[in-house]
Amino acid sequence: MEDTQEHFMDQEECNNSNKPSSSPYNSPFRSTRLHIQRSNVCSRAYFVVVMVFFHVYILNVIALLLYVHYNNGPGDLVSRDGASSVSVSDSESALTHPAPTSVELQDEDYSQSFSLPRLEGIRVGYVQQVSLLPDKTHEMKTLSLKPLLFEIPGFLSEEECRVVVQLAQLKGLMESQTPAPSQGQEDSNQPLLSLSTEEIFSLLDLNQDGLLQKYEIVSHSHSRDGTWLSPDSLRQILAGLETCPTGVLTLEDFRQVYNMSKGPGKQRSGKLWSRFKQRSKHTWLYQGLGSHHVLQTLRNRVISLTRLPSALVELSEPLQVIRYEHRDFSNAHHDSSPPHSETTCSHTRLAGNTSALAEVSCRYVTVLFYLNSVEDGGETTFPVADNRTYEEQALVQDGVDLTDTQETCGRGNLRIKPTAGTALLWYNHLSDGRGWMGELDEYSLHGDCPVRRGVKWVANSWVNVDPDHQMQAHYQRLVAQRNQAKSGMDEHYKPLSHSDLHQDL
16 A cells, blocks of 8 residues: 555656646746747847848938039039028129139129228328338328318329329320310300201201101210210100100100200209310320339229229229320319219120110229429319318309319319329219219319419329129129130240240251
8 A cells, every 4th residue: 555655656756757847936937038038039130120221321321422422513512502691693793713813803802792992081181091012101181071082192202203204205195185275265165066956856866757766865875075965965855755655756846855954953054064174185004914013003002092902993994194284274073973874884884785875984983193293283173072062053153163273273172282292082982881882972073273384294093883783793704704715815825935946846
């Protein structure tokens, strides 16, 4: 019996030993271990997939950037970034060209800012120091605020004055285009040409059909010297034509319009335009590359004095040298012209594609040099400098015309005696409030008193600026392109030097 029980107990232990353990300690441990292993396998697989996709995405982005870079080029990327930070006008004016010249670089520099620096007058009599030469400081004195006028003694040396006069004599001087009538001739208040209304109508009527069309009026835009029809009269005639219902002017219509254009206040009083007179001789001296070193030095000194972009000064008019002999003079006048939509500046006319009624001088700054000291007379007069108000009608009082320097030079508000080496600087235009050239400063009216004893030599350096800054920038780009093309042609057809020819042989 005992043997039987022992046998069963041994058999049960044997069976239990063959079965997996189901103890509370082992069972939970094994199940938990198997669950953790499966989770790690899923996490690792998910991580590998994500990393593969991430690397593929990064590689695609890098490939796309390389594709854009090598197809468009770094220059395009820079220009696109820059275009987002500038205005349309700035981006148009800042266009670059291959191998730009120094003139073109100056064009880009100033056209982006569209700013014309102006000197400060502070007050009449104020003296400020200006550095124009490496080893010398000049004093600049404010002579008036209306116009803004400065005097710089010692701007030129005696040697420089002598060289400029000699160069002008070698070039040859010509008579002024508007000489004054000599004594015994008709009164100077009479126009140079006397034409009837019918004759003017006939001159304007190109096809002689008895009707005046708009294109016929515009075609006479070159009549800007005031000898028979001024730009102001042309504007009045054009305005009358535009108000006519038929769009044309008959002789009777033209007579009414033309008579109105000659009325008071319609033609700059007839004094400052069609009756301006002067008696002198003058010539023009080129100041660019290849000119005398004194002329180039003066131009660079003007750049330093005015603080204007060098491209403006370099592309302006040549230096005008004038000789006033005994009793020579010039009536009071403006160096520049008021801006009008119907006119175009003479120096930028080639850059414009539109027709204008007249070409006018656009001179932002005048720098006048006295090349010698005059014994008696020859003063530069500013009749209305620092007046409280300016009215053209007020220039004629009690039959006395302040613009007639022959008779009333001594009555001007400001007169400067010519002294060798002294320079005068004045602004012919006001600022437009945005840093560019604005309206004509009517107080810049000036003239030259008659020379009573001796000879007077002066030189005028004008800085030409178009009131339309985009037109000015366009003009400078055209000049830069032309100079670049010319330099390329010169390089292409450059003659062989002696050494090159010897090597070829």
